[in-house]
Amino acid sequence: MATGFFTDATLCIGCKACEVACKQWNELPSDGYEFTGNSYDNTSQLSGTTWRHVDFIERESVDESGVTASWSMLSDVCKHCTNAGCLEACPTGAIVRNEFGSVFVQPDVCNGCGYCVVSCPFGVIDLIEAVGHGDDAAKYGLATLHDDRLNERKTAVQATGGVAGKCTLCFDRQRVGMVPACAKACPTESIQFGEIEELRERAKARVETLQQRGVEAQLYGADDVGGGIGPLNAFFLLTDSPEAYNLPVEPVLPSTRQAMGYAAAAAAALTLATIGWAIFRGDA
Amino acid sequence: MKSYYDRPLLKGPHWGSNVVTYLFLGGIMGGLGLISLLSDDRPEPAMKKLRKTTRYTAFALAAINPPILISHLGRPERFLNMLRIVKFKSPMSLGVWGLVLYSGAAGANALRELADDGVVPKILRHLAPNATVPIQALLGAFMAGYTGVLISATAIPLWAAGKRHIPAFSVCSGAASASALATLLSTLQGNHEVLPRLERLEMAASALEIAAIADFRKRGGLATAPLFEGRIGKRLRNYTILGGIVVPFALNAIGGAVKLPKSIDALRSIAASTLTLIGGYVLRESLIEAGKLSANDPQVAFRQPS
Numbered sequence: 001m002a003t004g005f006f007t008d009a010t011l012c013i014g015c016k017a018c019e020v021a022c023k024q025w026n027e028l029p030s031d032g033y034e035f036t037g038n039s040y041d042n043t044s045q046l047s048g049t050t051w052r053h054v055d056f057i058e059r060e061s062v063d064e065s066g067v068t069a070s071w072s073m074l075s076d077v078c079k080h081c082t083n084a085g086c087l088e089a090c091p092t093g094a095i096v097r098n099e100f101g102s103v104f105v106q107p108d109v110c111n112g113c114g115y116c117v118v119s120c121p122f123g124v125i126d127l128i129e130a131v132g133h134g135d136d137a138a139k140y141g142l143a144t145l146h147d148d149r150l151n152e153r154k155t156a157v158q159a160t161g162g163v164a165g166k167c168t169l170c171f172d173r174q175r176v177g178m179v180p181a182c183a184k185a186c187p188t189e190s191i192q193f194g195e196i197e198e199l200r201e202r203a204k205a206r207v208e209t210l211q212q213r214g215v216e217a218q219l220y221g222a223d224d225v226g227g228g229i230g231p232l233n234a235f236f237l238l239t240d241s242p243e244a245y246n247l248p249v250e251p252v253l254p255s256t257r258q259a260m261g262y263a264a265a266a267a268a269a270l271t272l273a274t275i276g277w278a279i280f281r282g283d284a
Numbered sequence: 285m286k287s288y289y290d291r292p293l294l295k296g297p298h299w300g301s302n303v304v305t306y307l308f309l310g311g312i313m314g315g316l317g318l319i320s321l322l323s324d325d326r327p328e329p330a331m332k333k334l335r336k337t338t339r340y341t342a343f344a345l346a347a348i349n350p351p352i353l354i355s356h357l358g359r360p361e362r363f364l365n366m367l368r369i370v371k372f373k374s375p376m377s378l379g380v381w382g383l384v385l386y387s388g389a390a391g392a393n394a395l396r397e398l399a400d401d402g403v404v405p406k407i408l409r410h411l412a413p414n415a416t417v418p419i420q421a422l423l424g425a426f427m428a429g430y431t432g433v434l435i436s437a438t439a440i441p442l443w444a445a446g447k448r449h450i451p452a453f454s455v456c457s458g459a460a461s462a463s464a465l466a467t468l469l470s471t472l473q474g475n476h477e478v479l480p481r482l483e484r485l486e487m488a489a490s491a492l493e494i495a496a497i498a499d500f501r502k503r504g505g506l507a508t509a510p511l512f513e514g515r516i517g518k519r520l521r522n523y524t525i526l527g528g529i530v531v532p533f534a535l536n537a538i539g540g541a542v543k544l545p546k547s548i549d550a551l552r553s554i555a556a557s558t559l560t561l562i563g564g565y566v567l568r569e570s571l572i573e574a575g576k577l578s579a580n581d582p583q584v585a586f587r588q589p590s
């Protein structure tokens with residue numbers, strides 16, 4: 001049975017409970033404190049150590065009644081793609097599809113080559129090259145509780161030269177029948193966890209209801225996203241175009257370019273071999 | 285044009301000079317495989333000498349490439365993780381296996397020369413059947429080409445836009461660099477008779493390379509800007525296009541057309557081949573560095589090249 005997430009922007013209140021619950025459950029270190037000035041978003045992006053990230057979009061519209069401001073928030077996450085660029089690229093077999101249909105990185109097999117990082121069309125997975133900011137954490141009174149654990153991780157990561165990190169869809173929790181930490185913590189059910197087919201039906205009903213009410217809503221990834229990627233196991237309901245949430249409009253599965261690449265390389269090699277033969281052996 | 289506070293959509297490569305060197309040497313190993321095949325089984329002593337030089341050099345490079353990769357991965361055991369599986373979908377996996385097999389073939393061919401030279405017992409010659417020569421050349425073509433496929437089969441828009449061009453000019457640049465290295469070594473050995481042939485091969489490879497790079501610029505669209513513009517574009521123009529292709533081509537053409545005094549001709553060869561090698565390295569380096577910039581531009585990443 002494949003499970004996944006349906007994340008609904010119309011229900012998100014931007015509380016970041018998912019971000020915090022994910023960091024706590026997965027014992028992910030602080031990424032330091034950076035003030036971006038981009039609305040309430042100081043997390044900025046998904047990374048090797050940030051597996052849920054809440055986008056904050058502020059919009060203004062002007063009409064005869066004046067200026068109205070509106071918000072849209074959305075909790076972004078690894079898409080657990082049907083055809084996953086990261087999984088295909090991984091040379092060690094560290095990235096596998098588990099029994100819940102999620103894309104999972106086995107940290108003990110990963111060798112830190114970083115090929116998955118450039119092969120994700122959504123910019124999700126990243127290397128955890130240095131775990132740190134322990135001092136930052138202490139300064140801002142964050143996560144000091146886990147400092148021992150943090151140092152342990154810091155040593156491990158530095159000794160190994162980095163490993164790839166991303167959302168596991170709470171593989172460990174799912175195995176014992178628990179709901180992923182982010183979905184559990186979400187107070188508005190903006191993040192729904194469940195069996196994929198059922199979630200898709202729910203999402204389609206939801207988007208229909210919203211459209212009937214005149215909301216400009218669209219699903220992202222419930223069906224095939226194109227480019228050879230297929231449907232996403234973590235899909236979204238958006239109220240703006242994908243770019244506004246930093247999602248690609250036309251993502252492409254990188255491996256689809258390989259056949260052409262090998263053909264071009266072979267053509268070049270054959271041409272050079274023929275020329276070389278004429279130069280070196282033409283007289284023989 | 286919408287974006288999310290202009291934040292990058294993609295994550296760029298975490299690859300530094302060790303990966304650049306790995307890719308560069310992979311290309312040279314590929315070209316040496318070809319030269320080793322072309323000079324195989326020829327009666328002329330000069331050709332014999334060239335054959336030996338390319339075989340020993342190819343084997344030496346095959347031996348130093350794994351440590352370079354390990355310097356990127358952090359720990360030696362991590363290289364072995366790649367040998368758990370063979371994955372046809374992953375150019376990185378195929379490439380490592382290509383390197384392992386290439387090392388085997390290059391080792392066999394080096395052994396054959398050592399046995400002929402009497403450095404090792406003659407009987408060991410039988411460990412290297414004749415087929416290992418064309419096998420090394422075939423694996424070499426793969427080694428030079430897969431690095432291009434490896435980077436163009438990613439989400440980075442600049443690399444993705446070059447799905448035909450990058451593999452093609454990687455092969456050409458590898459062959460040009462290998463000819464340059466063989467020229468350099470032959471000049472230093474005083475093996476002047478082979479230089480005209482090597483230099484003609486280098487000219488052919490560089491001509492194809494520059495044509496492929498120019499076509500990439502013309503057809504690659506917006507995504508190619510990080511490679512051809514700004515600081516990286518300037519470096520690419522100076523060191524690869526001008527210094528690494530145009531100038532050595534001219535020097536090689538002069539060498540082919542006029543008879544220069546021996547010492548001046550040796551200087552000319554050394555200058556041309558050194559410049560070609562620098563140009564080959566800078567090409568790989570610019571590709572990786574421009575890939576990092578390309579990942580930072582969300583607008584080109586929203587609609588990814590097919």
Ligand code: SF4
Pocket residue numbers: 078079080081084085086087103119120121122123124125166
């Ligand atoms: S979104 Fe990226 S990291 Fe997640 S499964 Fe797809 S390719 Fe892998």
Ligand code: SF4
Pocket residue numbers: 089090091092093094095105109110111112113114115116117163164
């Ligand atoms: S960094 Fe790890 S998970 Fe990513 S491709 Fe390399 S071995 Fe696989």
